[in-house]
Amino acid sequence: MFRVRSTVAAIAAGASLMLGILPATHAAEPLKVAFVYLGPIGDGGWTYQHDQGRLAIEKEFGSKIKTTYVENVPETADAERVIRQLAADGNQLIFTTSFGYMDPTIKVAKSFPKVHFVHATGYKTAANAGTYQTRFYEGAYLLGIVAGKMTKSNTLGFVGSFPVPEVVRNINAYTLGAQSVNPKIKTKVVWVNTWYDPGKERQAAETLVAQGADMLAQNTDSPAVVQVAQEKGVHAFGWDTDMAKYGPKAHLTANTENWGVYYSREVKRELAGTWKPEQTLWGIKENLVVLSALNPSVPADVAKLFNEKKQAIVDGKLNPFAGPLKDNTGATKVPAGSALPMGELQGINWLVDGVEGSLPK
Structure with a gap:
């Protein structure tokens, strides 16, 4: 019986080949x-924008890839568990998208040497783990130029995470951009010790307005700061995403990320078998780094x-951290004629002259 069935199968296969029908694979x-x-x-900010990048590669690569995500992962032991x-x-390519995931990413990478990991905003690497981040300070400098030209109080506000x-x-870049067009600028910072907490972000923004700030920026993830600016009749800048819809009159432009261009490159390298860890x-x-459309106002x-300075950055003619630079204690950090080295910029732990207060311990 087996021999008969095999012969029939062989005849059928031969007939299929004669008809130009290839066997299924x-x-x-x-x-x-x-x-x-x-x-x-x-969240309308950091995580939302990363997920837009994920959706972009799904659209670009279609059935060649399958993506998944886990949201609301705290920067604790939970991060290691999830990774x-x-x-x-x-999963063969894993992106961990927050600074506090750095050590858990490296730890898990050692346990899975055939999996490739890429960590956002960190500095530790391994044979199968790289890093990625933006020169987001370029956009922050441009926000500062707009703020410095349009402020009436000469006081800028910044909600720090x-x-x-x-x-x-x-x-620092936000302040330096503003000072490049208005030497009278001072920047006040309120620290909230969180990346995403709309309530705390709102309270911080309200405090800054009460202290005289009429231009608000942030390094937090929700649109709460822009919403407060809209309510209080001052101006603000979107962060990570275009937040204009949350404050049509207040929102002047936004410093955003187009993560899709980076994720596309990494997926292409992975599919081609040429992936390697990079910083x-x-x-x-x-x-x-993409600046959203300027408000018509x-x-x-x-x-x-704004557009001239943006082009100067693209052309390599403008470095936001070119000297002379002093910290806010008056100490010279970068002499005239030089710029802050990238290694030092990556680990910067001092505030420029004009930023009030000190860094929390």
Whole structure:
């Protein structure tokens, strides 16, 4: 019986080949790509924008990839548990998208040497783990230029999350941009010790307005700061995403990220078998840092200057951290004719002259 069935099968196969019908083959398994998020995908800020990047690669690569994500993962032992489970589930490329995931990412990477990990905003790497972050301070500098030209009180406000280098760079760049067009500028900072807490962000913004700030920026994830600016009749800037809908009159522009361009590159390398760990640092030139459209209320001369300075950054003619620079104790940090080295900028732990207060311990 077995021989007869085999012969029939062989005849059928031969007939199929004569008719040009190829035998069925198994489709290649899709590349499994995972994302670990600090906040909810609907936060309107950091996590939302990363998830837009995830959706962009789903659209670009279609059935070649399968993505998954876990949201609301705190920067605690829970992060290691989640990352480890994603690796155990067969994900081959895992993006961990918050600074506090750095050590858990490296720890799990050692346990899964064949899985590739990429950590956002950190500095630790391994044979199978790289990092990625933006020159977001370029955009913060441009926000400062608009703020410095349009402020009436000469007082800027900034809602700070944590005193990590990423945030310190942005506060400093925001202040330096404003001072480049208005030497009278002072920046007040309220620290909230969280990346995402709309209530705390709102309270911080209200405090800054009460202290005289009429231009608000943030390094937090919700649109609460923009909403307060709209209510109080002052101006604000979106952060991570375009937040104009939350404050149509208040919102002047936004410093945003186009994460899709980076995620696309990493997926292409993974699919081609050429992935390797890198420390990627992209900015405006690479279209990872994107400034949203200026509010029509921005004066024409300010818009012109904004666009000229943006182009100067793209052309490499403007470095926001070029000297002379002093910290807010008066100590010279960068002499005239030089710029803060990238290594020092990556670990910056001091505030520029004009930023009031000190970094929390």
